[in-house]
Amino acid sequence: MSNGSLEVMQNVSANLRQARQQQGYSQERLAERAGISRRMLVNIEAGESNASIATVDKLASALGLSFAEVVRPPPLADKGPGLPLRIWQGERADSHASLLESLAMPGMTMELWRWQLAAGDSYLAEADAPGCQELLYVLAGQLQLQLPLQQQTHVLQAGQSLAFALDQPCSYHNLGAEPCTFTKSVLMVPHQDQ
Amino acid sequence: MSNGSLEVMQNVSANLRQARQQQGYSQERLAERAGISRRMLVNIEAGESNASIATVDKLASALGLSFAEVVRPPPLADKGPGLPLRIWQGERADSHASLLESLAMPGMTMELWRWQLAAGDSYLAEADAPGCQELLYVLAGQLQLQLPLQQQTHVLQAGQSLAFALDQPCSYHNLGAEPCTFTKSVLMVPHQDQ
């Protein structure tokens, strides 16, 4: 046994009890169906047991529920509506890049960038945290992307897109004679290490 | 220990290993962060351990994942750290939308869309799961976005962007006389319910 401080435990406890009562099972009958002891079910419903995956799964099956359904937090009435709702006119702040939108959520940040590279220009980006991802979309011109660690080079024409991981350095080059414009959708996860 | 026949176990095993490798942790460092023994982590990743809720939760937290994300069946398109490196020529096809890129990670999916609405055209999108987010960026024309639940209406000119949550229905309208083109960066968190 352990105290019921864990959030997941509380979810399991509440969901199981609610489903059991809705389906008209007594603790004894459900325990029998699931193939566990009634004592265990009492503990779990009381939120006093750190059950194993297998035990929770037996109970879920006996109630016709999926594992995820038993584990997930109970439906919250209505969470905070919408979010930063603002219109941003992209600024041409630094020479080639402007941040259009940034959405900060717990554990991650999603960013939308607009970039422009003059003809012949290039830019080298350092490696970011593992798990960070980027989606490119070329609006106009021609963009060459190099990923040294993978020894790969890709050339994107207007209308083409590319996805790659940011846990490596990468460089952008405009090989064409026209300015190159593209968007970057970036998903950042916090760098937690050492 | 127990055999790894349980589906949930296999999910936990695969998800944990993938997330750990993506974030660059060794088994030892992750076990240390999570506060469990390396021996246990080896067993779990091998699908040979019927772990407890608390143990799985410790590992999920250490990886910055929710319990549900670790437990859920892995998304089909798993790109390792190496990554998906493909160039996609957005199709202008029949309708108004084309998916440029889709990145599936454990627990979430990031998508990049290119949309086009003819003059006077509109589109109504259903509400998505809580936690899903969208970044709009208007490339050409004029776009009106309506969020009925918030009783808000926004008009975006070319070059402007907007961020909002997708847990509510929304509608797009092209009020102008020219076709409206815009990109949508969407962050999806799996809808696990019922």
Added chain:
DNA sequence: TAGGTAAGTGCAATATAATGCACTTATTAT
């Protein structure tokens, strides 16, 4: 009176999750 069912508690016994240690096997770098 009772008699039935359902839920909760305390405790010893047992099964097993979880640990710690000592290996082995690769792989990488110096």
Added chain:
DNA sequence: ATAATAAGTGCATTATATTGCACTTACCTA
């Protein structure tokens, strides 16, 4: 070659989940 890191195995030990039983409390019904 040597050292260092990462991953996997076997096994004894410890911690704890899980069981079974006896008991209480409450509520309903004849």
